[in-house]
Amino acid sequence: MATWSDFANAEPEMARRGRELLNIPVAYLATVRRDGAPRLHPLSPMFAEGRLFVAIQSSAPRRYDLLRDGRYSLHGLPPMLGPDYDEFEINVTGRATLVRDATLRALVNEAEHARNRPSIEDDAWLFELDIETALTTVWNHKMVERGGRWIPTLDEMPQATHRVWNAA
Amino acid sequence: MATWDEFAAAEPEMAELGLRQYRKFGLAYLGTTRNDGSPRVNPVCPVIAEGRVFVATSPHSPKLRDLLRDGRYVLHLLPGKEEEEFWIRGVAKLVSDPGTRAKVIEAAVGITRIRPAEQLLEYDIEEAGTTVWLDFQTPNHRPSRRFWRARDS
Numbered sequence: 001m002a003t004w005s006d007f008a009n010a011e012p013e014m015a016r017r018g019r020e021l022l023n024i025p026v027a028y029l030a031t032v033r034r035d036g037a038p039r040l041h042p043l044s045p046m047f048a049e050g051r052l053f054v055a056i057q058s059s060a061p062r063r064y065d066l067l068r069d070g071r072y073s074l075h076g077l078p079p080m081l082g083p084d085y086d087e088f089e090i091n092v093t094g095r096a097t098l099v100r101d102a103t104l105r106a107l108v109n110e111a112e113h114a115r116n117r118p119s120i121e122d123d124a125w126l127f128e129l130d131i132e133t134a135l136t137t138v139w140n141h142k143m144v145e146r147g148g149r150w151i152p153t154l155d156e157m158p159q160a161t162h163r164v165w166n167a168a
Numbered sequence: 169m170a171t172w173d174e175f176a177a178a179e180p181e182m183a184e185l186g187l188r189q190y191r192k193f194g195l196a197y198l199g200t201t202r203n204d205g206s207p208r209v210n211p212v213c214p215v216i217a218e219g220r221v222f223v224a225t226s227p228h229s230p231k232l233r234d235l236l237r238d239g240r241y242v243l244h245l246l247p248g249k250e251e252e253e254f255w256i257r258g259v260a261k262l263v264s265d266p267g268t269r270a271k272v273i274e275a276a277v278g279i280t281r282i283r284p285a286e287q288l289l290e291y292d293i294e295e296a297g298t299t300v301w302l303d304f305q306t307p308n309h310r311p312s313r314r315f316w317r318a319r320d321s
Contacts (some may be wrong), residue, residue: 026247030207037240038207040255042247071206075197077246078211089211118286155282163201 002167005050021076031065122158173219200234217275
């Protein structure tokens with residue numbers, strides 16, 4: 001397992017674009033329910049001290065998913081459409097651990113305030129996402145302008161280029 | 169389990185919220201379970217055809233392997249700026265009928281392109297949920313949630 005900084009030091013370009021998209025600030029967090037079925041929710045990832053965190057509301061069932069089986073998958077949203085749109089995808093997987101350290105929670109709050117985001121709700125559960133694997137995908141879309149909007153043409157099938165990083 | 173039309177007949181307001189989100193982006197996030205029991209998430213382009221939900225998937229895609237082993241899925245539409253969320257969950261099954269495939273390909277025009285090699289899966293609906301965030305970006309923001317479950321589930 002690794003921190004976000006470990007990943008960023010090893011793969012700076014993957015991490016630079018990945019962080020831009022994880023900061024949107026909506027990403028999808030997948031967990032596994034007690035019955036083994038997948039669960040999926042949008043949330044806002046947070047970065048502090050070179051580490052990756054998510055806060056989960058005290059009423060959300062997925063907090064128990066992460067306590068029982070910390071394995072997660074986090075996927076960023078695509079970038080805005082434009083002439084250079086490449087549908088950049090970032091997906092990180094690993095294990096989540098509950099943060100009980102009030103000092104670390106305060107540091108995450110400070111980092112959130114620095115980017116004009118509100119404090120984590122007092123009763124929310126804070127998890128650190130350790131990273132096992134990071135995957136980025138770019139698509140060589142051919143973009144066309146229609147009515148003032150750039151959209152990928154459906155005439156040509158784009159090809160994907162994947163890049164994978166595994167924690168040592 | 170239910171089709172999209174059966175769900176929409178039972179909960180027209182929830183279905184309309186879903187369609188509103190779907191028409192904006194045509195993009196959804198799919199959650200599946202890997203063979204080691206860990207979760208996987210990928211973006212997909214669903215197609216609603218014949219009152220049913222379909223997704224075409226590359227034959228080499230890990231998510232296809234997931235769904236052929238354990239069809240349980242969760243599909244969450246990309247949220248919009250109005251802070252509305254829509255999701256369905258259920259079981260996906262492979263479609264082998266050429267007539268159904270032809271109708272899905274026709275319905276997909278302008279949304280996505282389905283390649284001949286891609287596998288087509290139908291997503292039966294067991295549950296659906298919507299969330300509307302009220303007073304968003306104010307200290308009083310709160311979710312208003314609705315939930316629907318197919319009668320025979």
